[in-house]
Amino acid sequence: MNEPALNAHRMRKLIQAIKGYIYTVKVENGFAVATYHGEGCAEITGYTPVDHRHHRDLWFKMVYDEDREAVTMHAAKALAGEEQPPLEHRIIHRDGSLRWVKSTIALNKDEYGRVLSYDGLITNISVRKSAEEALRESEQRYKRLLASVTDYIYTVRIANGVALETTHGPGCVAVTGYAPEEFDADKELWYRMLHEDDRATVIARANRAMQGEAVPGLEHRIIHKDGSVRWVKNFIVLRREAQGAVVSYDGLVRNITARKRAEALAEERRQQLMQADKLASLGILVQGVAHEINNPNNFILLNAKFLSRGWREVKPILDEYAARNGDFILAGLRYSQMYDKISQLFAGLIDGSKRIQKIVLSLKNFGHEGVRGARDLVDINNVVENAVTIVNALIKKSTERFQVSLARDLPPVMGNAQQLEQVLINLLTNSCQALRRRDAGLRLETLHEAERNRLVVRVSDEGIGIPEADLKRIFDPFFTTKRELGGTGLGLSISYKIITDHGGDLSFKSQVERGTTATVTLPAANIAVPSSGAFRTAAKALS
DSSP: OOHHHHHHHHHHHHHHHSSEEEEEEEEETTEEEEEEEOTTHHHHHSOOHHHHHHOTTHHHHHBOGGGHHHHHHHHHHHHTTOOOOOEEEEEEOTTSOEEEEEEEEEEEEOTTSOEEEEEEEEEEOHHHHHHHHHHHHHHHHHHHHHHHOOEEEEEEEEETTEEEEEEEOTTHHHHHSOOHHHHHHOTTHHHHHBOTTTHHHHHHHHHHHHTTOOOOOEEEEEEOTTSOEEEEEEEEEEEEOTTSOEEEEEEEEEEOHHHHHHHHHHHHHHHHHHHHHHHHHHHHHHHHHHHHHHHHHHHHHHHHHHHHHHHHHHHHHHHHHHHHHOOOEETTEEHHHHHHHHHHHHHHHHHHHHHHHHHHHHHHHHTSOOOTTOOEEEOHHHHHHHHHHHTHHHHHHHOSOEEEEEOSSOOOEEEOHHHHHHHHHHHHHHHHHHOOSTTSOEEEEEEEETTTTEEEEEEEEOSSOOOHHHHTTTTSTTOOSOGGGTOOSOHHHHHHHHHHHTTOEEEEEEETTTEEEEEEEEEBOSOOOOOOOHHHHHHHHTO
């Protein structure tokens, strides 16, 4: 047998050994012009090569309806010259049964990379798929069975009021995650599994039971094997000998996690309704107070300006009178002592009234949400100035070490100044409330990260810090650690939404007893804005 014949013989042997069959698709100009199916096709599909020759669309009709799109795409990519992984899909056998096959394609190209044909290997994977499906169903049944188990029984054997041995029933896996064998191998496992805040209560109750006292069911927490916290209710039934001494007790541990979650959710909803009502009332109150302050202040400002202008006009007359007739008494003081102070008094009165007017305006703006989506170019330093003005009294009450460092010539941001001001007020207020000593520092700074073209506002305090567990939840609506101080748990949630709506980010870093830094980043608009003097104004507001 010559070499070509030997190679052909080997190829036939190899093909026969494969649990599948080979087909070849001839390609011209990117289109399939002919398909040749090998002899093995009858075993897998029920159809012979002759059947396929007489019915050119037989292969497509044989593909299961839900898989036709994937098979068509697989073939189209092959015609386009794309190498691709094997495709697993279903076909309808000639006898009507459903079969799983695996289609592997090898492209044949000319020296220019054009597809001349491709060979496909079809293998029957129905047995493997059936095994996989059976395994999946078995796993699902097991999971459903475990999920349905909410109780398990354990027994504690006792002698002279001391626990000798504890046996855990098989249901412990569903409730705790641990198998009975794990409890047998590690006698301290049950103790370690108890939530640390509940251990003392559970142990005290077990000791009372071992002394023969009937104890009621106890709800407590355990740490599941997966690390999650689960709630259980633990019932104890005592077993006594003829003389009345306790020889053992049976415990029933019931998983009540779902009930506890439902109760917690209901309580959270109740708190949400209460806080929403408080917020609505607060908004009305702020608007009303601002209105009541604004009316008399407008009267003061108007009259102060009028009197100041009148003083400027009458001062030359009084000066001339004093020059002719000598010094005289005015409001209990000599004119020579007060004539140069009256202008300052009027200026201070007008300045103070304008400051009240500004605070009232900020309060009125803060009392309502504003026009959603209304955006303009905003000078972030002006936003900081307004926020500091509003919380100035709280800052002065909370710390004697407040530092402001605002960068000059910052580019503006595109946004809603009122909403950004609301965020900074919230951050400053939180920092003030975290300070426990007046010598603890509070720092506010702005800067421009030119390489990222972003503005940064940082509020740093030397307060009590935020525990890591709470740090993960600070943006959750209605989560607060200051409920007793009137906290709503909405401030940071709203602030985070405002900042992300502006294309920015709000993040926190904190160490317990060391302090917290809140960082706001916002995209800068590509327009230069000269310094607004915000640093000077903010510093003055605290003087």
